[in-house]
Amino acid sequence: MRRVILAIVTTAVALVLLLSFKTHTQSAVPGSPPxxxxxxxxxxxxxxxxxxxxxxxxxxGKAFPTIYGPVQVKITITHGRITxxxxxxxxxxxxxxxxxxxYAIPLLDxxxxxxxxxxxxxxxxxxxxxxxxxxxLQSALDQAGMG
Numbered sequence: 001m002r003r004v005i006l007a008i009v010t011t012a013v014a015l016v017l018l019l020s021f022k023t024h025t026q027s028a029v030p031g032s033p034p035x036x037x038x039x040x041x042x043x044x045x046x047x048x049x050x051x052x053x054x055x056x057x058x059x060x061g062k063a064f065p066t067i068y069g070p071v072q073v074k075i076t077i078t079h080g081r082i083t084x085x086x087x088x089x090x091x092x093x094x095x096x097x098x099x100x101x102x103y104a105i106p107l108l109d110x111x112x113x114x115x116x117x118x119x120x121x122x123x124x125x126x127x128x129x130x131x132x133x134x135x136x137l138q139s140a141l142d143q144a145g146m147g
Contacts, residue, residue: 056083061140063089064132068097071132075112075140085112085137090129100126108133117141 056078063072069091076084087105091097104126111120118138122130141147 055079057144059140059144060088061136061138061143064135064139066091066128066132068128069093071129071136073112073133073136073140075137075144077144077146080146082113082116085109087133087136090132101129104129105133112137117146 056076058074058076060074061072063070070089071087071091072089074086074088075082086109087101090101090105092101104123107123108120108130112118112133118134118141120134120137122134138147
């Protein structure tokens with residue numbers, strides 16, 4: 001009889017602990033440097049249209065934490081399109097971080113430019129980095145008014 005009661009109590013405690021488990025959520029890293037928006041007039045198109053009709057902006061999104069470290073993305077927008085995307089901050093604390101991110105970051109940069117938005121596929125094997133990258137990319141797009 002004692003064993004049955006012990007088993008029931010143990011099961012109940014395990015169930016309570018399991019249900020109270022909270023997963024890691026992504027949010028801006030507290031104390032991270034403020035994101036920046038820099039605008040400079042781009043040369044006007046040749047031919048038709050007024051000179052200086054385009055603007056080039058460089059925007060740095062908020063740093064998003066991952067369990068391996070924060071990820072922060074800087075984008076360049078010209079004529080309302082993403083023309084460059086670069087991860088300026090990402091996990092590099094271990095040899096494994098360096099190995100994973102040496103192939104993941106360039107792919108994410110390419111996908112961001114190709115898509116022109118934050119709706120990009122994660123890189124297999126770099127799920128956490130991809131999630132942080134997409135979050136910071138969306139933050140940069142929101143700041144640029146493209147969100």
